[in-house]
Amino acid sequence: MSEQAQKFVYDFTEGNKDLKDLLGGKGANLAEMTNLGLPVPPGFTITTEACRVYLESGSEPAALRDEVSAHLEALERRMGKKLGQQDDPLLVSVRSGAKFSMPGMMDTVLNIGLTDASVSGLAHQAGDERFAWDSYRRLVQMFGKTVLGVDGDLFEEAMAEAKRARGAETDLDLDADDLRQLVEDFKAIVLKEAGREFPQEPREQMDLAVRAVFDSWNGERARLYRRQERIPNDLGTAVNICSMVFGNLGPDSGTGVAFTRDPASGHQGVYGDYLSNAQGEDVVAGIRNTIPLAELERLDGASYAELLRIMEVLERHYLDLCDIEFTIERGKLWMLQTRVGKRTAAAAFCIATQLVDEGLIDEAEALQRVNGSQLAQLMFPRFDPAALQERGKGGPSGGVAAPAERIAWGIAASPGAAVGKAVFDSYTAVKWSRSGEKVILIRRETNPDDLNGMIAAEGILTSRGGKTSHAAVVARGMGKTCVCGAEELEVDTKRRRMTAPGGVVIEEGDTVSIDGSTGRVYTGEVPVVPSPVVEYFEGRMHAGAEDADELVRAVHRIMAYADRVRRLRVRANADNAEDAARARRFGAQGIGLCRTEHMFLGERRELVEKLILADTEEEREQALAVLLPLQEDDFVELFEAMDGLPVTVRLLDPPLHEFLPDITELSVRVALAEARKDANENDLRLLQAVHKLHEQNPMLGLRGVRLGLVIPGLFTMQVRAIARAVARRLRANGDPRAEIMIPLVGTVQELELVREEAEQVIDEVRGDTGVDLSLALGTMIELPRAALTAGQIAEAAEFFSFGTNDLTQTVWGFSRDDVEASFFTAYLEKGIFGVSPFETIDRDGVGALVRQAVREGRGTRPDLKLGVCGEHGGDPESVHFFHEVGLDYVSCSPFRIPVARLEAGRAAAEAVGSDSR
Numbered sequence: 007m008s009e010q011a012q013k014f015v016y017d018f019t020e021g022n023k024d025l026k027d028l029l030g031g032k033g034a035n036l037a038e039m040t041n042l043g044l045p046v047p048p049g050f051t052i053t054t055e056a057c058r059v060y061l062e063s064g065s066e067p068a069a070l071r072d073e074v075s076a077h078l079e080a081l082e083r084r085m086g087k088k089l090g091q092q093d094d095p096l097l098v099s100v101r102s103g104a105k106f107s108m109p110g111m112m113d114t115v116l117n118i119g120l121t122d123a124s125v126s127g128l129a130h131q132a133g134d135e136r137f138a139w140d141s142y143r144r145l146v147q148m149f150g151k152t153v154l155g156v157d158g159d160l161f162e163e164a165m166a167e168a169k170r171a172r173g174a175e176t177d178l179d180l181d182a183d184d185l186r187q188l189v190e191d192f193k194a195i196v197l198k199e200a201g202r203e204f205p206q207e208p209r210e211q212m213d214l215a216v217r218a219v220f221d222s223w224n225g226e227r228a229r230l231y232r233r234q235e236r237i238p239n240d241l242g243t244a245v246n247i248c249s250m251v252f253g254n255l256g257p258d259s260g261t262g263v264a265f266t267r268d269p270a271s272g273h274q275g276v277y278g279d280y281l282s283n284a285q286g287e288d289v290v291a292g293i294r295n296t297i298p299l300a301e302l303e304r305l306d307g308a309s310y311a312e313l314l315r316i317m318e319v320l321e322r323h324y325l326d327l328c329d330i331e332f333t334i335e336r337g338k339l340w341m342l343q344t345r346v347g348k349r350t351a352a353a354a355f356c357i358a359t360q361l362v363d364e365g366l367i368d369e370a371e372a373l374q375r376v377n378g379s380q381l382a383q384l385m386f387p388r389f390d391p392a393a394l395q396e397r398g399k400g401g402p403s404g405g406v407a408a409p410a411e412r413i414a415w416g417i418a419a420s421p422g423a424a425v426g427k428a429v430f431d432s433y434t435a436v437k438w439s440r441s442g443e444k445v446i447l448i449r450r451e452t453n454p455d456d457l458n459g460m461i462a463a464e465g466i467l468t469s470r471g472g473k474t475s476h477a478a479v480v481a482r483g484m485g486k487t488c489v490c491g492a493e494e495l496e497v498d499t500k501r502r503r504m505t506a507p508g509g510v511v512i513e514e515g516d517t518v519s520i521d522g523s524t525g526r527v528y529t530g531e532v533p534v535v536p537s538p539v540v541e542y543f544e545g546r547m548h549a550g551a552e553d554a555d556e557l558v559r560a561v562h563r564i565m566a567y568a569d570r571v572r573r574l575r576v577r578a579n580a581d582n583a584e585d586a587a588r589a590r591r592f593g594a595q596g597i598g599l600c601r602t603e604h605m606f607l608g609e610r611r612e613l614v615e616k617l618i619l620a621d622t623e624e625e626r627e628q629a630l631a632v633l634l635p636l637q638e639d640d641f642v643e644l645f646e647a648m649d650g651l652p653v654t655v656r657l658l659d660p661p662l663h664e665f666l667p668d669i670t671e672l673s674v675r676v677a678l679a680e681a682r683k684d685a686n687e688n689d690l691r692l693l694q695a696v697h698k699l700h701e702q703n704p705m706l707g708l709r710g711v712r713l714g715l716v717i718p719g720l721f722t723m724q725v726r727a728i729a730r731a732v733a734r735r736l737r738a739n740g741d742p743r744a745e746i747m748i749p750l751v752g753t754v755q756e757l758e759l760v761r762e763e764a765e766q767v768i769d770e771v772r773g774d775t776g777v778d779l780s781l782a783l784g785t786m787i788e789l790p791r792a793a794l795t796a797g798q799i800a801e802a803a804e805f806f807s808f809g810t811n812d813l814t815q816t817v818w819g820f821s822r823d824d825v826e827a828s829f830f831t832a833y834l835e836k837g838i839f840g841v842s843p844f845e846t847i848d849r850d851g852v853g854a855l856v857r858q859a860v861r862e863g864r865g866t867r868p869d870l871k872l873g874v875c876g877e878h879g880g881d882p883e884s885v886h887f888f889h890e891v892g893l894d895y896v897s898c899s900p901f902r903i904p905v906a907r908l909e910a911g912r913a914a915a916e917a918v919g920s921d922s923r
């Protein structure tokens with residue numbers, strides 16, 4: 007569309023809430039409220055498109071000036087006065103408003119239109135000289151700071167000086183003369199600092215303010231915020247020009263914010279703050295203390311009743327919790343903003359079910375109002391709210407533990423509640439944790455050298471860096487609690503201490519508590535309690551029980567909706583009966599991956615060592631014969647725990663050297679022994695084997711199916727153990743549903759060879775036991791070649807399970823063990839990744855291979871069973887992808903099962919919603 011034909015300005019009566027891309031969130035919702043007949047001061051919105059043209063070309067679109075003029079004239083006609091008119095000035099606010107809320111990140115200027123000439127006209131009209139000069143000084147201050155780039159502190163200092171000179175406690179104690187003088191002082195500051203007079207032409211004020219809002223899109227704060235919140239950089243902001251209403255016209259005026267429900271708990275009621283005789287920015291700046299909104303009823307009953315009525319209208323219209331900004335001008339209520347409000351994870355669940363009960367939304371919609379990340383947050387242990395509340399009221403009573411006090415508030419980077427002794431370097435973290443201490447690793451920022459310390463610590467605290475900093479990314483990857491960017495803290499690693507505001511000093515060894523779900527940091531020990539949601543999933547709390555709180559009931563209901571609609575089944579990655587039992591309690595419908603290597607650790611490692619060192623067939627067979635019954639017992643336990651549900655057992659996958667001692671350690675041991683001339687024969691043999699099996703890139707070496715093909719008897723021993731365990735369970739009247747899975751297959755020939763041997767073994771077991779057993783045999787698709795030849799591989803496989811961990815590393819050509827702590831942070835910061843591809847499936851690359859393999863695999867074998875068992879199986883966004891491509895199940899760690907169930911339900915409900923749209 008040519009620029010001329012484009013419309014860059016919309017009156018509030020022309021827009022609606024669905025035009026957020028064009029009008030920004032604020033503009034779209036102001037339009038929506040206008041059309042609902044709510045009291046919104048008239049105005050218009052300049053589109054994000056105009057901003058984009060400005061940002062790209064460096065100047066406003068040619069047509070913008072005339073369009074703004076036309077809308078301004080219409081506004082002036084409507085209001086019966088002109089912008090800046092001397093005897094009765096129309097004043098406007100110029101406010102930013104992007105598609106996604108970026109609180110406090112961009113600019114706003116109020117009272118545009120006031121000049122030396124019009125200030126007395128305003129005083130006359132309002133019958134209040136003080137008010138007019140107060141409004142004018144606000145304009146010069148805000149305009150000076152945001153449009154002309156003058157250091158805001160200079161105005162603050164001048165204001166403080168005026169108050170001091172007057173002996174005034176608050177700004178309200180300054181009279182008209184004081185404020186008139188302050189305006190002069192402010193204008194002098196502008197002249198000195200900006201090198202120009204404060205503009206006396208109203209339209210020039212407005213145009214410059216609009217441009218400043220456009221520019222603020224690329225301000226440092228805004229850019230940083232967008233990076234953290236993953237908001238695209240090219241959206242631009244809209245600008246809202248709105249006729250001013252005044253909350254600073256005396257005690258019957260004021261300004262406030264409100265929520266239609268409590269955004270922390272979801273409870274219905276009146277939540278918000280009000281500030282009498284003030285303009286909007288005073289609330290944010292915290293110049294005076296606000297009062298709870300409920301007290302407005304006493305101050306101005308009529309406005310309060312009107313506000314409640316409007317809140318109800320908004321909730322019924324938006325069908326959700328709304329937050330609101332309003333102003334009361336001499337007893338008349340005006341709505342300045344609304345939007346669907348942000349809320350805590352707990353409130354999201356409670357509100358979704360409340361809205362269902364109120365008949366406002368249906369169950370499918372309720373599922374869209376919550377998400378798996380929120381559920382995951384609710385499952386972390388947390389600080390005892392009772393303990394924190396008590397402290398909030400002015401310190402603990404009883405003195406059970408050292409008193410905890412909140413000392414900082416950083417970025418909630420990785421959820422959980424962690425308590426430990428402060429340490430300031432990784433070496434100490436490792437040392438202390440080895441001696442049984444719990445530690446919190448505190449750094450200014452972390453780097454790959456801190457990895458060991460991070461692993462050893464209960465939690466990580468940094469004073470710098472955002473949600474994508476090294477500390478945040480690595481901690482999330484490890485599932486470790488992390489608070490980062492707690493800038494109020496001064497971390498001095500040399501002196502092993504940090505200083506919090508107010509001079510509180512934390513030395514090495516002092517106890518600190520960090521809350522990765524809220525970003526709060528406390529001194530001392532805050533008691534940690536398990537999450538009630540986990541208690542519920544574990545079956546230790548029933549949603550119907552009297553003491554079950556509202557949250558548990560809400561989670562129970564939402565999970566029931568999800569289970570009812572989801573198509574994907576959810577299995578667990580579990581290697582032992584205990585994990586299997588827990589997974590079942592969490593709702594697992596089978597095991598999608600039992601990694602058998604975990605059965606060879608601990609004391610059984612020696613047996614594997616024997617197998618590897620075996621020189622003769624006899625020795626090897628002996629070693630396998632010892633392992634066989636142990637494996638068989640493992641499987642019996644597992645099948646029993648998952649009786650009646652499928653259990654996919656993967657044959658041995660990792661490189662054998664993982665079962666042998668570390669090459670450096672062993673070399674040193676042998677060298678020392680040789681120097682002493684008492685080298686141990688076994689160690690020498692071991693070292694030989696270690697050297698033989700050593701690989702530069704073990705991830706690409708002798709592992710997976712390759713092991714099965716070159717180590718005689720290994721896979722067959724495992725197959726025999728599985729088959730015998732199945733026979734035992736059948737004889738015990740159990741219902742074992744074992745599936746055998748071959749890892750790291752790249753070509754159908756590999757699978758055929760293993761299959762042939764496996765079938766022979768199963769036949770033998772049938773013969774030996776007299777039990778008629780059947781076992782499904784399938785493979786993992788975790789190499790690009792396997793995905794590309796899936797049609798052939800399906801000839802020999804009854805099921806595929808996508809190993810998206812290996813598939814991701816082989817598609818990208820980097821190893822998950824090495825890269826997350828090295829260049830990933832840089833890649834995230836540069837925007838090459840929005841999120842690690844090991845966390846969320848890379849739809850375009852790895853995802854494309856999965857799609858192709860699904861299509862071709864089913865092409866060969868229409869009833870091919872398809873699942874995924876890489877980490878992505880429990881990742882919210884990836885679950886939607888697996889639903890879309892038509893897998894039968896996802897498999898993930900037991901703790902993530904509820905998240906996967908919920909997201910599978912959301913994916914199904916979303917698909918139904920979009921089909922019927």
Ligand code: PEP
Pocket residue numbers: 599601659788808809810811812813875876877
């Ligand atoms: C995978 O590669 O996705 C997988 C599940 O196997 P592992 O992580 O054990 O290599």
Ligand code: MG
Pocket residue numbers: 749788809811812
């Ligand atoms: Mg793998």
